[in-house]
Amino acid sequence: xxxxxxxxxxxxxxxFRNEKGLTLVELLAAITLIGIIAGVIxxxxxxxxxxxxxxxxxxxxxxxARSVSNHMIGKLREQxxxxxxxxxxxxxxxxxxxxxxxxxSRTDNYIRYYRDIPNQTLVVETVQDGKPPARNxxxxxxxxxxxxxxxxxxxxSSSGSSDIQVKYLHLQFQMTLLPGQKGxxxxxxxxxxxxxxxxxx
Numbered sequence: 001x002x003x004x005x006x007x008x009x010x011x012x013x014x015x016f017r018n019e020k021g022l023t024l025v026e027l028l029a030a031i032t033l034i035g036i037i038a039g040v041i042x043x044x045x046x047x048x049x050x051x052x053x054x055x056x057x058x059x060x061x062x063x064x065a066r067s068v069s070n071h072m073i074g075k076l077r078e079q080x081x082x083x084x085x086x087x088x089x090x091x092x093x094x095x096x097x098x099x100x101x102x103x104x105s106r107t108d109n110y111i112r113y114y115r116d117i118p119n120q121t122l123v124v125e126t127v128q129d130g131k132p133p134a135r136n137x138x139x140x141x142x143x144x145x146x147x148x149x150x151x152x153x154x155x156x157s158s159s160g161s162s163d164i165q166v167k168y169l170h171l172q173f174q175m176t177l178l179p180g181q182k183g184x185x186x187x188x189x190x191x192x193x194x195x196x197x198x199x200x201x
Contacts, residue, residue, distance in 0.1 A: 057177040058188055064139040065173045065190035068113075068122060071138060072171070073194055075100060075111055084161035084196070086147040086169065093117055097145045098169070113138075115145045120176070143187065144174030150193070161196070169194040 022030075076084075083101040090096075095115040102109035108130040116123050122142050125133045149157045150168040157164050170193050177186040 053178060053184065054186060057186075061141075061175045061177060061188045062190060065175065065192075068138050068173070069171055069192050069194060071124065072098060072113065072169075076169075076194065077197060080197075082162070084166070084169075086149055086158050087145065090115075090117065095145060097122065097171075098147050115142060122173070139173075139175070141176040141179045142173055143176055144172075146172045149196075166196050169196055 079102065081100045082103050083099075083106075085096070085099040085101070087098065088096040094117060097113040097115060099113070100111040102111075108127065110127050112125045112127075114123055114125065115121070116137075120141055120143060121137045122139045122145060123135050123137050125135045127133045148170050149159070149161065149164065149166040150170060151157055152165045152167050156170070157166070171191065173190045175188045175190065177188050178184045
């Protein structure tokens, strides 16, 4: 009969300890690593969100500035003006950006674009046949505005259109991006040139 070995000894418990659990140090290290990764991800998401906000605000400011220039283009193409005056000196309350005089009278018929400095808005004021002026706010959060003529010879001028042969009207607006958000506000400059119709030479 074949011999069979019979094991009667006490089992060695080390044989069943192939894997050991996490120690307290390893657990703390894992938690710290997870915290660092979470912090990096959160910071990246915040930067992405801020970048998206600035991009959206810049696009919005550009659309608003274009709407103003298109408004001016429309008015310039409506008729021949007796005089076109670019931006003038600013006071504490207002800064003229562009004035279109429809007749020799400088008070009865005109369209004036000006910057309301305290309210940071760009306003168009229309006077027809001496009636009280009608005002309409075109854009908000504007902190600067200027305009000047480019003459036929390529020189810049702030004189009225009756005094020079103008070719283009150069407009520049400075607007505030993300107003009311501390630490995120930025200045945005919009510049464009408007061709003056030939009848205003």
